[in-house]
Amino acid sequence: MSDALSYLQKVRPEAMQAYFSFLREAGKSLDPKTRALISVITKVDKQTEAGFRQYLKRALREGASANEVLDALLMAFPTLGLTKILWAVDQVQKLDLPEFRIIHPAWHDAASAAEIPATGTLRLECDGRGLFVHSGTNGVRVYDACCPHKSTAIPATGVDGGALTCPKHGWRFDLDSGQCSSGGDRPLAELEHKIEDGRVWVYW
Ligand code: FES
Known part of the structure; x- marks a missing residue:
């Protein structure tokens, strides 16, 4: 919360309580991710840096992907215009959030095939990414260890x-x-894999 809002809360508590109640009531039919994305757009419109950062991080915490944030910005083009969208992208780049890094897909050498249990699950780290390699009734599957919730x-x-x-x-x-x-309500992200020359290769 900005210093100005904190000040108003102290000197006009009833009015500010009514204001915050209004905001809560106004968005009560929306899920938290959509609410956060709409707040991101309002902060871009006003170009308030602190507010934008706060709501961008909240949107990501609520499960928005980088592409969903970018879609929301681009969808708001008719009202934001290119200049404000570029301002927002500048802010995103300054934050250097991993979700927004450009990744060039490639095969990653994750493990020796001999490490995969006949039945069971292996947790490993590969090139900065956590993985589960699972061997079960559907054969070998590789999942991102990142929870799809938050x-x-x-x-x-x-x-x-x-x-x-x-x-x-x-x-x-x-x-x-x-x-x-x-x-x-969301599955683990499954990653394409292949076993070649005794190694497990994972693509992302
Ligand atoms: S982060 Fe909430 S269940 Fe995994």
Whole structure:
């Protein structure tokens, strides 16, 4: 919250309480991610740097992807115009958030094929990315260890037989399919892989 808003809250508490209640009520039918994306657009429109950073991070925490943020900005082109959109992209680049880095897809040498258990799950780090290599009823599958809820890096201790549980809010996933079996509504991100020359290669 800005210093000015804090000041107004102290000197005009009733009026400011009504203002915040209005904002809560106005967005009550929207999910948190959509609310945050709309707030991002309003901050770009006013070009308030601190507010933009705050709501951009909130939108990402609420599950918005970099492409969804960019889509929201581009969709608002008729009202924002190119100059304000470029201002927002400048702010994003200054923040250097990993979600917005340009990645050139490539095959990554993740592990020796001999490390893959006949049945079970291997947690590994490869070129800065956490992975689960799971061997089960659907053969070998490779998943991003990043939780699809709020991007928590799920540790090896989350594996329990054929299930994986994120420690942050308890979303549970079926490792044979990657589907979320309880707690949430999005699957693990599965990554393309191949086994070649005794190595496990993963593409992203
Ligand atoms: S971050 Fe919320 S369940 Fe994983």
